[in-house]
Amino acid sequence: MHRHANLAEALMDRALLCAAGEALAHPVPGGGEQRISYAALDARARAVAAWLRLRDAPGRRVLLALDPGPHAAAALLGCLYAGAVAVPVPAPTASRTEAERTAAIAKDAAVDLVLTETAHATETSRRLSLVGRTGITCLAVDGLAPDATSPTATATAPPTATAPPGLPDSGPVRTTADSLALLAYEAGPATAPRAAPITHGNLLAAMPALRQALGTGPRSRIGGWLPRHHTLGLVGQLLHPLWLGATAVPLPVRPYRADPVAWLRALDRHGVTETVAPDTCYARCAAEVTDEQLAGLDLSRLRTALDAAEPVSAATMAAFRRRCAPAGLRPGALLAAYAPAQAAPLLIAEGRGPVPGLDLRVLDPATRRRVPDGVVGEIWVRGPAVSARHGGRPADTETAVGGFLRTGDLGVARDGEIRMTGRCHEDDPADSFVVAGLALHPQDVERELLRCGRPLGSARVFCAGPGTGPLVVVQEVGAASGSQAAFARLAGRTRDRVAEEFGAATGAVLLVRPGTVRRAGSHKVPRATLREQFLRGEVRPLYQDAEPGLRTPAQPASGGAA
CATH class of the missing domain: 3.40.50.12780 (ANL, N-terminal domain)
Structure with a gap:
């Protein structure tokens, strides 16, 4: 063109x-x-x-x-x-x-x-x-x-x-190329969202970059369930195929996020050739798909499947490749990738090198100096497809330094490639976690849990990993006494509220005594502090409903609860 x-x-x-x-x-x-x-x-x-x-x-x-x-x-x-x-x-x-x-x-x-x-x-x-x-x-x-x-x-x-x-x-x-085309709100909590302004020039630069990263062409059928109000779903899975002269296959979000095996069936049914999904989606597919379901799948048309939108696990990728090979998945189809939320978007795919014109660096967020290969730092990015800034507030000007945009993502550089490892600035009120490939703002979840009613009180929410991984809820209960059955119902109420409101699964719910989360003077314990205590096994719950790897020693409670 x-x-x-x-x-x-x-x-x-x-x-x-x-x-x-x-x-x-x-x-x-x-x-x-x-x-x-x-x-x-x-x-x-x-x-x-x-x-x-x-x-x-x-x-x-x-x-x-x-x-x-x-x-x-x-x-x-x-x-x-x-x-x-x-x-x-x-x-x-x-x-x-x-x-x-x-x-x-x-x-x-x-x-x-x-x-x-x-x-x-x-x-x-x-x-x-x-x-x-x-x-x-x-x-x-x-x-x-x-x-x-x-x-x-x-x-x-x-x-x-x-x-x-x-x-x-x-x-x-x-x-013109400088004219604003869209505002993508992917940062900030519900009460204070922040936009990445994307120009026509950003979009025009992103299209050939996506073609190179994905290997797409006019015969592509690009589809997935990533939200269309995020740049990776909106630009990568809708505008890009239309720019190519290819076919877009827009899948609904919640059904396939809840059932990744149904997503595999949809890829087969609609002949999708390129797709993107988060690491947790591939992990669940590898763990949940049955031999009978595999026998009815044909994934041979899938040329490129990117593992992106959250930190990528080599173990997940190996498990997915091994599990889906009998369904015709090509050996080189699944690739690790990094997609900055503030880009329009740019995908840096494993083994395909950086996108031309893209300057990607891993820096110490405090000193703003480059860190050596293999050392974790904050990812900074600049280029023609990258938004020049975050939206409108004066406080946001710090996110753009020397033409670079600070992504807030943690990552490492190895052999010219960038791997995301998590999120930084956990207690920044504008920060988010990455859960199943979607941004989840902890203060939104905590505010919603306050609406659950008595005897549930204040809560702290964090991820087991550095800004990603299984979601952990530490929830105060108004009274320490109670039966195991009563505590189980309260934990179930907490899980259900998170799932209904945010579409996210909870890895662990810990019910704790008053004062564990909110101390005297109405001061909440910082999430980072509580997370470290949890990882060290120092949070002693009255009751916990947790995956085996997230269980922590319990404390005795009056009234028969362990």
Whole structure:
């Protein structure tokens, strides 16, 4: 493709060249798929762009709250076509924390418009009202016909279908490489989210880098369940295949995160050739897939499967390769990779070397000096596909130093390759853990657990590893007495709340006496301190529900609990 001024021009050119080709293969209930051509997707995107341009969209921030699929793709492309700034968030679920996060993002990004679906329009408007954003115009994209008709949208309810005449030209607005394309909120807790601003230039630079890292081409079928509001899912598994003229296979997040073996079946069913998943997903597949299930799988079409989005275990990769070889998995298909959240994204794959133009360094976070190969430090990155900064607050300026962006990831350099080992600055209020490939903010979990009600009290949440690994909850109980059965119910309530709110499994729940987490004067014990005590076996729970490797000595309790 010739040199383009922005990603919208590149995507429109591709749609023209591949009009009859398959742009999307969207899974539908029952195991089938809905196939959308490039021409059909382009028509839908142009209709969205026309609607946006009626509202002076260039440069305005547009919240995208949709399920993965054709409507989400049309909404994103429509924003790019119209010169608007896309602000993707998850489609509404029952999670209160997610609702708080969406409301905070809408406020932080100062969104002007909302694109959603009819099923989510009312709830999305309710979430915006939580932060006083009640006057925002909301469009249900599934009510917008691709023949350049446009429904009238309202601010507080699903739009009605009336078509004003005289829509403007839906060709691309003239934006430059420096124009903002999207705001990706992957950092910060629900109440204080932080964005990585991604420009059209970042996206244009990322596309050939992804092609090199993944070995993709026009015949690729790129799919996975990584969230579409994160750059690795949004750019790597949706925009990249559309830029290539390939096929995107957008899978829903929660079902496949909960059942990785079902994800393997989906890769087979939809003929996926390139995918990305976190290390825990591959580990669970290797441990849980049965011989009978393997006999019904064909993974021979999978050319590249990247183990990324969290620290990679060599043992996990060896186990997955060995276990899935009978299903046709190619020996060199599974590769370790690192994908900085602030990139657009860039993937550095094992054995394929660094991406051209990318400067990646491992530095001591205190001295800002390079550390020797094999020594853990913080990963710093710069390059044309890397966001120039974190979003808007003055405190965030420290994240960009000398053109480098501080990722907050810990890693080691060996033979010119970078391996992520965890997260740093555990007690930084803007920090996150990496759990099953997704960012989980400890203060969000702790705040949610306070809502569980009596006799549960304050909690501290951390990972067994350095910012990653099994999740550990140290939960105070209001009374030390109780039966084993009563404690088991309380631990189960804690596990269930974490799973329902955040979709995350808990490796260990420790119920402890009052004062273990919150000391006199309402001061909480730092997470780092409590984690070290836990790893040394110094946290003595009244009751614990833990994986064998995470069990710690218990203390006797009155009332018969051990």
